Amino acid sequence: MSQVGEPIFRLATRGDLDALVRLEEAFPEEDRFNRRTWRRLLAGNTIAHVAEYNGTLAGAAVLLLRYGSRIARLYTLSVCPEMRGKGLASQLMLAGENSAKEKGCDRMRLEARESNHTAILLYERSGYRVIARVADYYPNGETAVRMEKPLGMSLGEKR
Ligand SMILES: CC(C)(COP(=O)(O)OP(=O)(O)OC[C@H]1O[C@@H](n2cnc3c(N)ncnc32)[C@H](O)[C@@H]1OP(=O)(O)O)[C@@H](O)C(=O)NCCC(=O)NCCS
Numbered sequence: 001m002s003q004v005g006e007p008i009f010r011l012a013t014r015g016d017l018d019a020l021v022r023l024e025e026a027f028p029e030e031d032r033f034n035r036r037t038w039r040r041l042l043a044g045n046t047i048a049h050v051a052e053y054n055g056t057l058a059g060a061a062v063l064l065l066r067y068g069s070r071i072a073r074l075y076t077l078s079v080c081p082e083m084r085g086k087g088l089a090s091q092l093m094l095a096g097e098n099s100a101k102e103k104g105c106d107r108m109r110l111e112a113r114e115s116n117h118t119a120i121l122l123y124e125r126s127g128y129r130v131i132a133r134v135a136d137y138y139p140n141g142e143t144a145v146r147m148e149k150p151l152g153m154s155l156g157e158k159r
Pocket of ligand 1: 077078079080083084085086087088089090091111112113116117118119121122123125
């Protein structure tokens, strides 16, 4: 458990299931994962990191890996509203990138709603560049911005 005022970053476990479901309660329903999906993600070919603050789960990042592919995909990233703007998402991304690199991946890819300027800024600041725009990607018809970052560079280095 983390000490007061000091977030810790660790791999998610099945014991985090309830807290992961709660973390997304503030999101619009179409952007949430249900318990079953979270359970599947934690058991699958994924890398899931969480941020814990004062013993409470404050953020999570899940990467999907595919056998035979060197591209890791950021599947979900979220930080609870009261802990935003403190660098937790950047740290979670970094933890995921380092783990993906350790598993032999050389690129990380992600999609974000083109209206999600906060997330896009975060990804740009973390070294991601837009490689495509995918029309009608989300259930409401919104376009996705597809971004990618090479993981071959030194860990944590920005372009
Ligand atoms: C996007 C999200 C994960 C960012 O989490 P966070 O912990 O607040 O992000 P960080 O503190 O690590 O911020 C990193 C960078 O992101 C950008 N950023 C973060 N919050 C921002 C805001 N409110 N406005 C503008 N830029 C912002 C900044 O560039 C920031 O770097 P800086 O602090 O050096 O200026 C969080 O807002 C969230 O959970 N949103 C809802 C879920 C979501 O949209 N997930 C992404 C789906 S693609």
